[in-house]
Amino acid sequence: MDTLDARWAMLEPHTTVVGPDDDRPRPAVLLFHGCGGLRDHLPRYAEAAKAAGWRAFIVDSYGPRGWNRAFTLTTVCTGLVLRGYERAGDLLAAIKGISRRPDVDPTMLSLAGWSHGGWSIMEMMSEDPQPGRMGVADPESCDLSGVKAVWLAYPYIGAWAFNRMKPWRHCPRVLAMTARRDHLTTVSNAERVNAMIRDCGSEVESWIAEGTHAFDEPTSNGPMRHHPELTLEALRRFTAFLKDVAPDA
Numbered sequence: 001m002d003t004l005d006a007r008w009a010m011l012e013p014h015t016t017v018v019g020p021d022d023d024r025p026r027p028a029v030l031l032f033h034g035c036g037g038l039r040d041h042l043p044r045y046a047e048a049a050k051a052a053g054w055r056a057f058i059v060d061s062y063g064p065r066g067w068n069r070a071f072t073l074t075t076v077c078t079g080l081v082l083r084g085y086e087r088a089g090d091l092l093a094a095i096k097g098i099s100r101r102p103d104v105d106p107t108m109l110s111l112a113g114w115s116h117g118g119w120s121i122m123e124m125m126s127e128d129p130q131p132g133r134m135g136v137a138d139p140e141s142c143d144l145s146g147v148k149a150v151w152l153a154y155p156y157i158g159a160w161a162f163n164r165m166k167p168w169r170h171c172p173r174v175l176a177m178t179a180r181r182d183h184l185t186t187v188s189n190a191e192r193v194n195a196m197i198r199d200c201g202s203e204v205e206s207w208i209a210e211g212t213h214a215f216d217e218p219t220s221n222g223p224m225r226h227h228p229e230l231t232l233e234a235l236r237r238f239t240a241f242l243k244d245v246a247p248d249a
Helices: 004-014 041-051 069-075 084-099 116-126 187-199 228-245
Strands: 015-018 026-032 055-059 104-114 147-153 173-179 204-209
Touching: 004 015, 004 084, 015 041, 026 041, 026 084, 026 116, 026 228, 041 055, 041 104, 041 228, 055 084, 084 104, 084 116, 104 116, 104 228, 116 147, 147 228, 173 187, 173 228, 187 204, 204 228
Parallel strands: 026 055, 026 104, 104 147, 147 173, 173 204
Antiparallel strands: 015 055
16 A cells, blocks of 8 residues: 555656746645546646646646546546545645645645545545555645645535545635536535535635536536536636635735
């Protein structure tokens, strides 16, 4: 079983860094893709973070494992492999590794997750960091105190998300984006989960977007439909959220 340092050594070569062209410590937002892997919308969010004075780190969980999109659509998206509570180890490793960078302010981190990425954030926040949990040997070695904010974009909170109503152990500020026509959850289920997070002590802003699951992804598959105007609004809200978290970035 990997240590967090070993897991980050695996992930780091597959992590894309976007940010201002300087070396001063800046706030950092870590972006975690959905079950379909890296898609064209995440670089847009990374550029929005850069414009707000943040460094953005797009963490690819699939490249290091040698998984292509066809494989992940039929295995990860169906819950056969790498469920959120297992991928949570990737998040811990990324937080620990990125916090060590001299161009990052380790006291001002944000996590952003789309669908499966959001599920993984929620599992990481709610799971007890005992050795062997979350697929890593030493989850307790990651300090979450620097995580000040979380962006949850239509997170998966369905049947496999066993801990969706489990209180978080670290409660940063949250912006939760729910899709009105999400085929994976109802708005009422999402709002119930948001209320649980709020009860833990987090400030939770809830936005109900009038679109489908993955509306900001520039493709349309099955019940999911890309919505360009809503995507621009999501980018605006993402930028405003970061600026509000770190106004001096």
